[in-house]
Amino acid sequence: MDKDFEYKYVVPEQRLQIFVESFWMLRNHSKEAKKVVILPDGRVDLFFSRSTEETFHISLSGIGTQPEQAEIAPDTITFAISFRLPGVEYILKHSIAGIIDTALLLPENFWDVEQHVLNDFEQFCQTMTARMLSSFPLSTDDRKLKLFDLIYGSNGSFSVQKLSEEVCWTSRQINRYFDQHFGLPLKSYCGILRFRASFPHIKNGKLSPEENFTDQSHFIREIKKLSGVLPKELRINQNDRFIQFSTIPVR
Template sequence: MAGDFITYRKIEADQSIADFVECFWMAENSSGIEKEVIVMPDASFDLILSQDQDEPFQICLLGLGTSYDKRKVDGNTKMYFISFKLISAEYLFNRSIADLINEFELMPNNFWSFGKNDLTDFDTFCLKATNIIKQLIPKDIDNRKKKLFELIYASNGEISVAELAEKSFLTSRQINRYFTKYFGISLKVYCRYLRFKESFEQIKNGELFPKLDFSDQAHFSREVKKISGVNPRELYRNQNDRFIQVSAIPDK
């Protein structure tokens, strides 16, 4: 997908790592001219490899986004992303990302054995990243947490804490403490971003009326504008692909 000189591409995660990774995606501005995009929350966090005409190669960890973010993409910039599901924070990164809400953290330039040569070919990068992540997945994973996230993602966030507790065999208190500790937001708040993610897909297809559990059209419009900064109709127009959400990038 190309928009105003910026090219986007996405590859879904291989089934072997799908419990931990949402997708791989890339953005490349080959115009030589700085461009502005507005990135929407997509309920994931990202590892980013990037290089542009002025800055050296770098790797960053980007935490959860909680609102739209206006970003400048420098000319002749290439960025590769790995979008992670939340369970990866504990089991792949062995850390909390609560302090990274709307923030970047610079990582070592050899993090997970990545380097500037990995920005040469996107398909090769995805294969390498998949193999690295396979090796990082631990054998001992709390099946209650695995079930918890399966239920959250399958419902697009339209599930109560009580139902999650009953089906995952975690208590409501354990779930809320886990979210606060590792992600810095409550489960209820996180589910809002999952609902918005699904709504963005619907709006992109011209469906401007709510399909998810919104009380009415006004409630739907308020929620969309609170997170995206614009109403559903303007989001649908999306001139020159100015509004970007990873889930809406076509596969391959």
């Protein structure tokens, strides 16, 4: 990873893991802006950011469906919470259907967070954990939680029909739920999860499908659609521009 970037990643405690994938921190120590590409990864990120050029701000990203060109300003620090989709409904309690491939700027007093929270990443994780546990839902829809357990557990490899049969919920109802709450069909979301699950294989030089793609041509087509480049170009990751890809350790 680019030596000017500092990256940290923390898995949440067990009680939160059905709703939250991770806490993470990214800092650009350089005095220059860094151009990066943000790849679709199926996550919904709540960002707390500060830089020398901008005031403290909080934003919520929707689900990405295409590669996004972005620039990380000099001396920028970002702490983030990456939510799984149940966390959007039950913790954030905020529809993201209208912010596909974009982000929403939130009020400065969102969750009563102030910019000094960016002074200590460990403290940030503890504070946000306490905040989310305090707003835990009194009840959840077991059918939805089972659906997401199957989706994430299979890295999006199950068909919509199979998921429908497993949770006793019609495909039409599932897709209506996804469209209304998240802004895209379930099939599209599963494709993004398969794409993301291929990152470690590609980074380790395995340029053939391992995540239930139909065949080699399907694999190449899906990687290019969601990253903008062929698998071999993604593996090279010139100038560490694919930021999520850069943070994956080589095994």
